[in-house]
Amino acid sequence: MQAAEALLVLVAFALAAPVTAGADPGAERERELVALVRQDCGSCHGMTLKGGLGPALTPEALRDKPADSLTLTILNGRPGTAMPPWRPFVSEAEAAWIVEQLQRGLRDGAH
Amino acid sequence: MGRTERTLIASAALVLCGCASLGAQGTDDLGVVIERATGSVQVVDQAKRASLARIEGLGDLSHAAIVYSRDARYAYVFGRDGGLSKIDIAARKTVARTVQAGNSIGGAISKDGRLVAVANYEPGGVKIFDAATLELLSEIPSTYGTAGKRAKVVGIADAPGGKFVFSLFEADEIWVADVADPRHPVVRKFGNVGREPYDALITPDGRYYIAGLFGEDGLALLDMQNLDAGPRRILEGYGRGGERLPVYKMPHLRGWAIAGDYAFLPAIGKHAVLVVNRHSWKEVAEIPVQGQPVFVMARPDGRQVWVNFAYPRNSVVQVIDVAALKLVESLEPGKTVLHMEFTARGDEVWISARDSNRVVVYDTSDFRKLAELPAQSPSGIFFTWRARRIGL
Numbered sequence: 001m002q003a004a005e006a007l008l009v010l011v012a013f014a015l016a017a018p019v020t021a022g023a024d025p026g027a028e029r030e031r032e033l034v035a036l037v038r039q040d041c042g043s044c045h046g047m048t049l050k051g052g053l054g055p056a057l058t059p060e061a062l063r064d065k066p067a068d069s070l071t072l073t074i075l076n077g078r079p080g081t082a083m084p085p086w087r088p089f090v091s092e093a094e095a096a097w098i099v100e101q102l103q104r105g106l107r108d109g110a111h
Numbered sequence: 112m113g114r115t116e117r118t119l120i121a122s123a124a125l126v127l128c129g130c131a132s133l134g135a136q137g138t139d140d141l142g143v144v145i146e147r148a149t150g151s152v153q154v155v156d157q158a159k160r161a162s163l164a165r166i167e168g169l170g171d172l173s174h175a176a177i178v179y180s181r182d183a184r185y186a187y188v189f190g191r192d193g194g195l196s197k198i199d200i201a202a203r204k205t206v207a208r209t210v211q212a213g214n215s216i217g218g219a220i221s222k223d224g225r226l227v228a229v230a231n232y233e234p235g236g237v238k239i240f241d242a243a244t245l246e247l248l249s250e251i252p253s254t255y256g257t258a259g260k261r262a263k264v265v266g267i268a269d270a271p272g273g274k275f276v277f278s279l280f281e282a283d284e285i286w287v288a289d290v291a292d293p294r295h296p297v298v299r300k301f302g303n304v305g306r307e308p309y310d311a312l313i314t315p316d317g318r319y320y321i322a323g324l325f326g327e328d329g330l331a332l333l334d335m336q337n338l339d340a341g342p343r344r345i346l347e348g349y350g351r352g353g354e355r356l357p358v359y360k361m362p363h364l365r366g367w368a369i370a371g372d373y374a375f376l377p378a379i380g381k382h383a384v385l386v387v388n389r390h391s392w393k394e395v396a397e398i399p400v401q402g403q404p405v406f407v408m409a410r411p412d413g414r415q416v417w418v419n420f421a422y423p424r425n426s427v428v429q430v431i432d433v434a435a436l437k438l439v440e441s442l443e444p445g446k447t448v449l450h451m452e453f454t455a456r457g458d459e460v461w462i463s464a465r466d467s468n469r470v471v472v473y474d475t476s477d478f479r480k481l482a483e484l485p486a487q488s489p490s491g492i493f494f495t496w497r498a499r500r501i502g503l
Contacts, residue, residue, distance in 0.1 A: 040422045043360045046191055047173030051214055084357035
């Protein structure tokens with residue numbers, strides 16, 4: 001599992017330029033992404049992101065994890081686990097932006 | 112009636128009825144709608160198709176479930192944050208509340224109505240409470256293997272004979288707890304039931320406990336009248352040959368998926384509803400649907416099965432005709448449909464559309480829309496007839 005993931009990371013680095021760190025998706029899309037994270041990621045990670053079937057995605061939980069590999073987890077999912085790939089719905093830049101928000105603490109007015 | 116007019120009437124109803132509690136009305140026509148984002152619930156009237164009151168302060172209800180006391184006066188609300196609240200739906204207020212774990216998924220009530228059991232993710236296990244006072248009576252940690260880890264507990268149900276039955280996600284186990292002495296539960300454990308049971312149901316007669324498996328194609332079946340036989344696999348390899356599609360939301364098995372000779376179950380990683388003969392437990396058919404099914408629920412008379420779906424195809428509800436084993440209707444009640452609840456005899460169905468902030472009521476005979484009720488991010492809808500049903 002871990003080896004497979006490391007490989008994925010390597011492959012991704014080789015194939016694509018390293019994922020751009022959190023380029024601004026624009027205000028409208030940012031709102032959509034925050035809603036996506038709260039609601040649809042929330043169905044497994046909890047709406048407050050403190051965990052559910054999937055682990056907590058709070059700043060404390062993610063602080064020491066490399067952003068690039070988290071970004072790839074979002075894009076590709078983790079085969080063999082319940083974490084699905086979100087590549088059909090978010091771009092690489094958007095996934096990187098989500099990771100940045102998660103590591104900093106998701107802010108929104110919706111709560 | 113125009114939309115604004117209706118909203119107005121509904122809000123007027125909220126104001127007027129907020130104080131008109133404890134009248135002569137029984138609770139049989141009432142129900143509770145969860146408002147997941149605001150930690151509140153609405154008490155609703157099925158006959159009037161109206162909201163009667165809102166109760167707030169129930170914590171994180173982003174995943175919430177409810178069971179009812181035997182007299183259907185009290186609703187026990189299980190919140191995501193481990194909150195367990197007891198609501199008096201006649202008086203429309205919270206009468207007891209405890210935060211009993213860090214993260215929980217649901218619960219069950221015993222046949223005699225005296226015990227409430229909660230299934231927890233964190234710390235993993237089951238806690239048993241006195242239903243009258245919410246006093247903690249005992250705890251069953253879901254410790255498995257040799258490393259002392261605790262599994263997430265899913266699919267808890269009450270079973271005949273004073274038992275609770277539940278599954279352990281990471282441990283691939285099903286446990287049956289005899290709570291005749293609720294301070295000292297006696298647990299019987301079954302291992303190797305199949306990879307990653309994610310939710311379960313007990314058949315309406317209380318006989319069979321069925322756990323869905325996330326980690327493999329198949330389900331685990333336990334005959335509660337013959338525990339010695341242990342669980343066995345059914346529908347093994349139902350997805351074989353086909354590509355496994357990503358699952359963006361876990362299906363829920365609890366509900367009425369039994370209709371006539373069949374049980375209807377959501378496939379995992381396949382856009383299909385599985386139909387299985389409930390005597391032989393062999394597959395009868397696979398009905399293609401438009402997305403990953405989440406709830407597959409039979410109308411109480413067993414003639415229709417209604418299905419809602421996971422992200423991203425979650426704004427559509429499809430209806431299967433049981434006699435024909437075919438889809439007969441697709442409806443779009445609003446954005447992001449999370450739950451459906453039939454009235455006791457199935458003449459109407461209430462559907463929550465989270466991102467449209469409304470609950471829509473349909474006539475199930477002709478699929479006519481009968482009413483719309485405003486609600487904030489509504490999710491689960493629970494009517495009081497559940498008080499008298501095994502496994503709910």
